[in-house]
Amino acid sequence: MGKVKNFFVALGKWFNLKDRPKRILIIALCLVLAGGLLGSMVQTDFYRYRVYSETIETVPVSSKGEALYEETGVKSWSTADIYQPKSASAEDPVPLVFVVPGIQRTKETQASFCIELVRRGYAVICIDPYGQGESSSSYESQSATQEGYGLFSWMDYLFENPDGKFDWVDFDRVGACGHSAGGNACQKLAEREGRMAAENKTVSRVHGVYITGYIRGLTWSNTACNVGISYSQNDEGAFQNSTAQKKAEILAKDPADRTEEEEWWLTVGNADLRYAQESIDLVNYQLKRGGSEPIDEVEIGFQYGNPYQYNYVIVNNETALHALQPYDSATIAHLVEFFDYTFDSESGLSSSNQLWWLKEAGGALSLVGGFMFICALFVLLLRTRAFQSIGKGMPPRNADQKVKGRIIFWISFVVSAVIACVLYMVCVRLSVEWFPEAAGSSQTWFFPQRFTNAVMLWAVFNGLIGIAIFFLTWGLKYAIDYFAAKKKGAAEGEALPVADVHASYRSILNPLKLGWKDALKTVGMAAILICAFFALDYLIYGIFHTDMRVLFISARVSFSWRAILAIAMYIPFFFLFYFSNSLRANCSMRPANWKEWLSKLIAVLSNTVGLIAIVFIQYIPMIASGQIGYTGTVGPEWLFVNLLFSIIPMMAALPLFNRFFFNRTGSVWLGPIVTCVIFIVMTGGATTIYFAL
Structure with missing residues (x-):
């Protein structure tokens, strides 16, 4: 009896709702279940209907x-x-x-x-x-x-x-x-x-x-x-x-x-x-x-x-x-x-009497709850002996940007946005040439997702360019401050001492360092969080026959092994972009003279402005002349622009999640691993897949 009593005492302490992460975990779980319940009630017309899946040969x-x-x-x-x-x-x-x-x-x-x-x-x-x-x-x-x-x-x-x-x-x-x-x-x-x-x-x-x-x-x-x-x-x-x-x-x-x-x-x-x-x-x-x-x-x-x-x-x-x-x-x-x-x-219902939006609201609750759940779970896992070593906390902010540093930053910001905007349609056209089977809706084992292929090429090119821009701007600012310090010495208010310049710029790269033990723990943590997220998704699907989704953004469940295989094929290439975002958002957008909210806002804008520009290019001509900007030279390019309705919200959330994990681990690695897998599974599980029968 004593052991049973001790178990419940320990359980009660664990569920101490004064502990903020535990409180958030419980709230998140309630949101997931409440969203699933709401969606289930609406789609079954408050249980007057039976909703089930069937497959026919x-x-x-x-x-x-x-x-x-x-x-x-x-x-x-x-x-x-x-x-x-x-x-x-x-x-x-x-x-x-x-x-x-x-x-x-x-x-x-x-x-x-x-x-x-x-x-x-x-x-x-x-x-x-x-x-x-x-x-x-x-x-x-x-x-x-x-x-x-x-x-x-x-x-x-x-x-x-x-x-x-x-x-x-x-x-x-x-x-x-x-x-x-x-x-x-x-x-x-x-x-x-x-x-x-x-x-x-x-x-x-x-x-x-x-x-x-x-x-x-x-x-x-x-x-x-x-x-x-x-x-x-x-x-x-x-x-x-x-x-x-x-x-x-x-x-x-x-x-x-x-x-x-x-x-x-x-x-x-x-x-x-x-x-x-x-x-x-x-x-x-x-x-x-x-x-x-x-x-x-x-x-x-x-x-x-x-x-x-x-x-x-x-x-x-x-x-x-x-x-x-x-x-x-x-x-x-x-x-x-x-x-x-x-x-x-005649049902007696007016055609304007509509409740479908309640299911979307329920899906949104579940989706928000799912992400809240893994964030709270992550914080709790960092307290355990197994993962304590990767919870290094928020690193010191970078030194204040000087005038030349600010100029370099904003030039790189604009250049990155322009490249992201221009490259998107270039990659749409390249995907038709490089992946002709998928582009022609033909069965193939070689990158079989027609629309994902274009986004993947964009992600690879943008990821590589983003990494290159980060190191080029880092090196350029390092060189400017180094030579300024060397030339003028340590004159107050003009330049840092040479030793401080070395220390300051090398510290910017510290979040890239990861020992092999911490690397294994980082991967293990990511696996737990990813599995927890989709376990919740499967839980509400199994109970309510609903999943985490709102409008174009969805964490679809019960996708086939073919979809899983395709997603696994795409993840390594997308990871370049997700890692690039974490690197830039956390290592170049955290100067000491920026408040945290401003730093996050700029990180969000840097990841979305180029894509938002594509939407403007598409729809401003439509407002002016009735015809969209991208009509297509190699197929339905306008459909690829429609993809941005789901991509842009994810790209806005990405740096926020990367910053959340970074602030608690001091590392740029965990965020992109978790977000890349979850976001690509979400995207890849809900699009066309032309796998061979």
Whole structure:
């Protein structure tokens, strides 16, 4: 009994909440669990739904219904989250909507669509596209067009209804919606199902499709269902649409030869669906099917056709940026209105009544809690005998910067920002040349992440340049102060004595020193913190079927061994950049005359200004002329700019985490090891991976 009593006494002392790190640890754990609970309640409509993942084995099929690559004998697989109403049954079936993400997105990123459909009584199957998330790669480089990203296989699986698995689905009311390339997949499903219906002399199995963020190149032959389009007036990809091409042809003419109508066309927005040929063709196709007269201008938000004749069509034209459409309340409202109307379903909820943002808030709580947890755990581990030796505390600040030193620093700051800005698009283009298989969406074992490859090249070049700039500026300032001291002696207020100059500049490099024992402990500490972070992520996923994420920033769980292998391939190269950031933020941005908050702010700016400049270069022309700055010479460069929505916040947080670890270890090594692995796992686990089957 005495031992038991002593155990609980010791446990009570450990949980003494007057101890700040322990208090933060408990608060962080509560945040993680509270965020997971909130997300779970929202996505299950307060537990009226069962949400679970399922993987099916597939033989890829084309948009024409043909089996692809049958001769290889290799099968693919597709994973989806299924939102099943607990009250649904064969006697009381419910409509079902497939949700398909676009490129670089996984099923978790479409939670806003899923949640608002669920809240209105629909069942949902949200898939991971081929080459993304838990689904396998595909032999098809145009997977969305040819295979519906796996949607075609799921449609067949649903209607095969093995063992009555989906007897709770109303098979007369099955729809699909998707964003960006996922919208393309839905349109191809509509064509495929229409073709099959014509051959079998039946109605289309898909009742309606709703497409967001995609109109380029859509064709409607054989489509035999209701259709809705939602395209933003500020979509960055609008330069690819027919209106933009028409305007380019007009601009190529001599102004004196332009007609009045052509001058008018130059005032039309590239994404104005009132006059876009894509939207006019869609509406006229549906009107023709219903025996109505064609139109030459689309009325936005007008309900054309008849949903009971499967020729209903509506065109919406919101204002969100392309990547933000799944988080745009107007887009989501139009989506649920489409299915409510075409399914003749009435939930009693207004389309503006939306709670999806609560799941994002819950994910944000969990994400913040996860990082708080490892920071508190790190401080507590430093107290243990095993790790005490690496807890050297905050090193002395560097000497005050003199005038010449400040000039050198700010020149290097500007040069670094310009290089970071210019190099990004250079690396995007290099990634196409150096990694052609991944760039062409082909299966490969050699750096298979198409979008990560460009960022990796940028990180390598910036990391090496950053290290070089650090040592060049360090050496230059060292030489200036040394020769000034040698020439003028130790004249007060003019220069340091030579010995002090040597000591001062050598001390700047002390954080680079690490004995082999401390090196092993540093790696061990990093491993514990990394494992703790993802253990928390898996914990809330296992309990709540949610993870740590908010908008574009996510710590995705349950990624495949292929993703883990790919991430391991990228980490050594990214580490150059993460180490470079730690070196510069902690060894050159800590002069004694800077307050800590100012030092951190400048470190954050130095790591983000160049990338923020790219965003300005992209969107200022769009504000001025309606067309983005980076339209692409070697592919969809604008999609690489969209990556910055997730990269910039991480780059802002990076120097803060590096400084946190540095201030407690006096070393530049632990921070980049921990942050590199966590951030690259976060980034790499949620993007396209074209690994060979």
